[in-house]
Amino acid sequence: MLEIKPIESLKELAELKTQYFEESTAPLDGMWHFGFVPMSSHFGFYENDALVGYCCINGDGYMLQFYLSQDAETQAKDLFTLIAEQNSSVFGTVKGAFASTAEPQYLSLCLDNASSVTVNALMYQQITSSISSAAGDLELTLASHEQLADFVAFAVESIGAPAEWLSGYFGNLIGRGELWGYWRDGRLIASGECRLFDEHQTQYADLGMIVAESERGLGVATRVLSRLITMANERGLTPMCSTENGNLGAQKAIQRAGLKPLNRLVQVEFEQNN
Known part of the structure; x- marks a missing residue:
């Protein structure tokens, strides 16, 4: 029974x-x-x-x-x-x-x-390990604990997520060395995440990014994601990511960076x- x-x-x-x-x-x-x-x-x-x-x-x-x-x-x-x-x-x-x-x-x-x-x-993942040239000379900087407030404020403004949740989420990523920033003239333009798995799926890297609203549609998302893909490949990992069904801008950027939408949630x- x-x-x-x-x-x-x-x-x-x-x-x-x-x-x-x-x-x-x-x-x-x-x-x-x-x-x-x-x-x-x-x-x-x-x-x-x-x-x-x-x-x-x-x-x-x-x-x-x-x-x-x-x-x-x-x-x-x-x-x-x-x-x-x-x-x-x-x-x-x-x-x-x-x-x-x-x-x-x-x-x-x-x-x-x-x-x-x-x-x-x-749900996207990389099929071939060819490196995209879309990142160009874009430089991502590893986030520090001193920059936590900057990343939280940026995400609150860009996507409207709760500040308390973001503080814990970004704080954990910073501690693990998995949060990156793209800065221009001292202003945070985009954040990028290259999350590793502690158990299960350890051969993959789960990517995420947020781009400032004023910078969307200008190719920044593709460049950030391409750099994250390169980082994952350099570690011998296969990149993966996901985005909402209605987020057409993110879908275009992800596919330009070379990831394929193989599955759905x-x-x-x-x-x-x-």
């Missing part, structure tokens, strides 16, 4: 998480799986007190990961449908899920129970039984 219980420590899921990532057909989005997932509630699936799978639900009621071991007696389709149809009191309301096309088994289960599906983001809504 299957039992579903909250997971107190993510360390309990270490082996299952490894199996989960091994089943993916391409690298999974770093921000979603290493940023949002750890902040979500995790639930374990137990058969005879043995942990055979798990899922996680974010604060908005959307599933972000679902995995059931091949050794489990329970059928994944039956369990997933039970959750999607709100038939488990353990979870509360599960509105839907986010899944990528690089997670075929999880995505298939989502689609089986979907009332609607929309593309949330495009989709938002699936489940039928709500009121």
Whole structure:
């Protein structure tokens, strides 16, 4: 008989998480799986007190990961449908899920129970290791802790993200040596991130960038991204990144830098039984 219980420590899921990532057909989005997932509630699936799978639900009621071991007696389709149809009191309301096309088994289960599906983001990666010349003589400077306030203020103005969250996020990147800036005449024009993975997908570098609104459409984004790609390649890593489905400017810049949109992150809504 299957039992579903909250997971107190993510360390309990270490082996299952490894199996989960091994089943993916391409690298999974770093921000979603290493940023949002750890902040979500995790639930374990137990058969005879043995942990055979798990899922996680974010604060908005959307599933972000679902995995059931091949050794489990329970059928994944039956369990997933039970959750999607709100038939488990353990979870509360599960509105839907986010899944990528690089997670075929999880995505298939989502689609089986979907009332609607929309593309949330495009997921890019490098196919060939040829270095783009688009970066030219652009110079990125590694961010220092003394510059944290500058980067936070820049991002607040450029993308409207919360200052408190940015302070922690950028502070962590600076500590890891993964945040870079493009400065002109003492003004921060763009920020670039070359994030490395501590576990899973360690052969990839997850890239990110923000460009000042006044500089958009002038090729700065492509140049910054091209420089980040070069940095990743010099470390023997394959660059990857993602952007929102509606951000056409970023999509053009990413493709000019040589990355290909091989996969999608989709938002699936489940039928709500009121």
